[in-house]
Amino acid sequence: MAKIKSLEELKQLREQFKSKVDLREKGDKMEKMIQIRVAMATCGIAAGARDVMNALVDEVSAQKLDNVVISQTGCMGYCYAEPTVEVTIPGKEPVVFGEVDKEKVKEIIEKYVKNGELLDGIIPVTHKTVDE
Amino acid sequence: MSKYKMHVLVCGGTGCLSSNSSQIVDNIKKYLKENGMENDVQVLKTGCFGFCEKGPIVKILPDNTFYVQVKPEDAEIIVKEHLVKGRKVERLLYKEPLTNKSIEDSKHMDFYKKQMRVALRNCGFIDPDNIDEYIARDGYQALGKALTEMTPETVIEEVKKSGLRGRGGGGFPTGLKWEFAHKNKADQKYVVCNADEGDPGAFMDRSILEGDPHSVVEAMAICGYAIGANKGLVYIRAEYPLAIQRLRNAIKSAREYGLLGKDILGTGFDFDIEIKYGAGAFVCGEETALIHSMEGGRGEPTTKPPFPAESGFWGKPTNVNNVETFANIPVILLKGADWFSSIGTEKSKGTKVFALAGKINNVGLIEVPMGTTLREVIFDIGGGIKNGKKFKAVQTGGPSGGCLTEKDLDTPIDFDNLLAKGSMMGSGGMIVMDEDDCMPSVAKFYLEFTEDESCGKCTPCRVGTKRLSEILTKITEGKGTMEDLQTLKTLSQTIKDTALCGLGQTAPNPVLSTIETFWDEYVAHVKEHRCPAGQCTALLQYKILEEKCIGCTACSRVCPVGAISGKVKSTHVIDQDKCIKCGACYDKCKFSAIVRQ
Numbered sequence: 001m002a003k004i005k006s007l008e009e010l011k012q013l014r015e016q017f018k019s020k021v022d023l024r025e026k027g028d029k030m031e032k033m034i035q036i037r038v039a040m041a042t043c044g045i046a047a048g049a050r051d052v053m054n055a056l057v058d059e060v061s062a063q064k065l066d067n068v069v070i071s072q073t074g075c076m077g078y079c080y081a082e083p084t085v086e087v088t089i090p091g092k093e094p095v096v097f098g099e100v101d102k103e104k105v106k107e108i109i110e111k112y113v114k115n116g117e118l119l120d121g122i123i124p125v126t127h128k129t130v131d132e
Numbered sequence: 133m134s135k136y137k138m139h140v141l142v143c144g145g146t147g148c149l150s151s152n153s154s155q156i157v158d159n160i161k162k163y164l165k166e167n168g169m170e171n172d173v174q175v176l177k178t179g180c181f182g183f184c185e186k187g188p189i190v191k192i193l194p195d196n197t198f199y200v201q202v203k204p205e206d207a208e209i210i211v212k213e214h215l216v217k218g219r220k221v222e223r224l225l226y227k228e229p230l231t232n233k234s235i236e237d238s239k240h241m242d243f244y245k246k247q248m249r250v251a252l253r254n255c256g257f258i259d260p261d262n263i264d265e266y267i268a269r270d271g272y273q274a275l276g277k278a279l280t281e282m283t284p285e286t287v288i289e290e291v292k293k294s295g296l297r298g299r300g301g302g303g304f305p306t307g308l309k310w311e312f313a314h315k316n317k318a319d320q321k322y323v324v325c326n327a328d329e330g331d332p333g334a335f336m337d338r339s340i341l342e343g344d345p346h347s348v349v350e351a352m353a354i355c356g357y358a359i360g361a362n363k364g365l366v367y368i369r370a371e372y373p374l375a376i377q378r379l380r381n382a383i384k385s386a387r388e389y390g391l392l393g394k395d396i397l398g399t400g401f402d403f404d405i406e407i408k409y410g411a412g413a414f415v416c417g418e419e420t421a422l423i424h425s426m427e428g429g430r431g432e433p434t435t436k437p438p439f440p441a442e443s444g445f446w447g448k449p450t451n452v453n454n455v456e457t458f459a460n461i462p463v464i465l466l467k468g469a470d471w472f473s474s475i476g477t478e479k480s481k482g483t484k485v486f487a488l489a490g491k492i493n494n495v496g497l498i499e500v501p502m503g504t505t506l507r508e509v510i511f512d513i514g515g516g517i518k519n520g521k522k523f524k525a526v527q528t529g530g531p532s533g534g535c536l537t538e539k540d541l542d543t544p545i546d547f548d549n550l551l552a553k554g555s556m557m558g559s560g561g562m563i564v565m566d567e568d569d570c571m572p573s574v575a576k577f578y579l580e581f582t583e584d585e586s587c588g589k590c591t592p593c594r595v596g597t598k599r600l601s602e603i604l605t606k607i608t609e610g611k612g613t614m615e616d617l618q619t620l621k622t623l624s625q626t627i628k629d630t631a632l633c634g635l636g637q638t639a640p641n642p643v644l645s646t647i648e649t650f651w652d653e654y655v656a657h658v659k660e661h662r663c664p665a666g667q668c669t670a671l672l673q674y675k676i677l678e679e680k681c682i683g684c685t686a687c688s689r690v691c692p693v694g695a696i697s698g699k700v701k702s703t704h705v706i707d708q709d710k711c712i713k714c715g716a717c718y719d720k721c722k723f724s725a726i727v728r729q
Contacts, residue, residue: 003388003389003390004389004390004391004397005390005397005398006397006398007276007277007279007280007397009397010267010272010273010276010397011273011276013264013267014267014268014270014271014273017264017265017267017268018268019268020264020265020268021257021258021265021268021269023136023137023138023139023193023194024139024141024193024194024257024258026193026194027139027193027194027195027196028196030194030195030196030237030239031239033194037218039218040216040217040218041217041218042217053137057137069194070137070194071137071138071194071195071218072137072138072218073218073219074217074218074219075217
């Protein structure tokens with residue numbers, strides 16, 4: 001380990017390490033975060049949900065979006081449209097996107113997550129969950 | 133850049149480790165590997181989450197899922213269901229005791245709702261053995277700020293302005309203490325961290341050192357800069373092996389980064405820390421005794437003045453602060469004195485960590501803003517009394533503290549309020565008692581402790597505590613007299629006025645604070661030879677109810693001393709002179725014919 005020789009270097013190091021606890025910091029103020037959930041049941045994974053998840057993580061970290069949390073969830077029931085991704089912006093109803101691929105990921109982030117613009121590929125909500 | 137999509141935090145505090153939490157970590161890692169997810173999920177051991185009652189705790193982020201009482205074999209289902217498929221494992225979720233509803237994330241647990249974590253900010257959040265995670269959470273920034281932007285005087289001014297008071301029990305303003313040490317000129321000064329946590333049932337300091345050791349290391353360096361010391365010492369009891377190991381590791385990695393040692397951050401400031409081990413004597417928590425013990429002498433206190441700030445370790449100016457006090461320092465410098473002093477009450481600022489123990493549902497480690505009431509701590513955070521029993525008293529401040537009762541429940545907790553009520557803040561132990569606890573026995577327990585721990589240097593403490601505990605023993609055996617009760621009071625007062633150090637001066641507190649409030653209970657022991665709580669075995673009486681006894685002879689056969697007589701199918705009788713109150717007959721009787729009074 002190299003010695004830290006100045007406060008500047010310490011600050012740089014902090015930025016570099018920030019990502020280590022980033023996920024936990026976000027979890028701490030979950031209610032203010034934009035939540036992206038990827039359906040990762042067997043069907044989702046078979047349809048490529050893991051690649052989608054990786055693409056989302058890469059995109060979010062590349063763009064340094066610190067108000068976005070990505071997590072995985074079970075089957076959402078839209079098996080005909082896997083991989084599916086649900087985006088919840090605080091204060092808004094969740095929106096589910098179907099047949100997501102790497103290209104779509106960029107579009108979702110660029111349009112919906114950053115600007116709140118809707119785009120093609122939204123699956124109409126078919127059900128409500130019990131705790132709502 | 134880390135690609136981890138989920139973090140699994142497993143509690144690595146002493147409590148959870150003893151319930152096998154290391155095995156949980158290993159198993160989770162194993163199953164992750166089997167499922168090809170070892171690069172997607174990070175598993176680490178953190179410090180105490182505070183919810184020791186339901187340990188071992190496993191927390192999954194970012195969704196904040198809080199699993200309780202996890203066993204090593206549960207690792208498989210956590211990985212296969214939650215981590216792979218995103219389905220929470222219902223049976224491991226915490227259930228609210230009142231509603232029996234599962235709580236999915238820690239945000240919604242009553243236990244955490246009223247807490248505010250300042251000293252414990254990183255505890256249960258970061259990996260204590262990884263300095264990088266501490267740095268990511270603004271670690272060592274406060275030290276950097278102090279060294280580059282502040283003078284020692286402005287650092288002291290900031291600490292004074294924050295209103296921080298010593299968390300070890302005394303409640304002396306920390307800034308003032310630093311100022312005294314700063315003003316005394318000497319070729320060598322020392323910063324000492326008092327980690328000799330001695331109150332029975334208290335584990336705040338241990339948990340901080342186990343969960344966030346760097347916060348203490350950083351604060352000691354800041355203190356060194358403020359008072360002009362380049363040497364720090366941590367006095368820690370050898371019976372805290374995990375805390376010692378993590379602290380050593382923290383000091384080692386801070387040295388490797390150059391955050392301890394020569395020319396820290398290129399500012400020309402030198403500071404290093406050494407660990408001194410204590411043998412676990414209660415009196416060594418007193419600062420003069422602690423210093424003597426570090427010098428290799430006997431752990432005996434000396435009169436103050438001279439205060440350690442003038443003549444401490446090897447006769448040099450020394451500043452002694454408690455672990456929790458230090459843990460508050462970095463936050464104060466970063467967020468500012470105004471932020472800190474906005475929390476708490478008029479004279480007690482900030483938060484306080486408490487170790488909840490005794491007959492309470494949520495035994496654990498909590499941190500609340502000063503001014504929170506005892507009722508909120510015991511009933512909202514602590515979840516009330518175990519088994520639906522009635523609350524009787526809460527003991528705060530350890531062996532030097534006192535008992536508070538129902539009428540004090542709405543008192544906002546701070547240094548002065550607790551003193552006014554005849555107890556004290558102490559280091560933060562809180563032992564809750566229910567209707568089954570006998571107060572003279574509680575007082576006896578604490579007196580036996582102080583009698584044991586008295587160093588023997590001054591007579592009031594050495595002989596006084598012995599006499600007090602003898603009288604209490606007499607009372608709990610039903611042999612006390614009314615005169616004894618008076619002696620208890622006057623002797624207590626005398627010890628309080630004449631003992632040399634804090635240990636002796638506060639030793640009679642458990643007597644003084646219970647004898648007034650629970651006078652009737654003391655009198656019942658003396659006059660009626662009866663223990664209302666049914667705890668003093670010597671005063672118990674077992675009796676056979678004539679109408680219920682069917683003469684089955686089960687009791688007389690089980691009695692080890694042959695105290696029960698009677699013919700088959702006729703009522704049996706217990707000979708009180710022979711009875712040793714073992715309770716064997718009581719447990720054996722199938723007809724509830726034997727009663728305990």
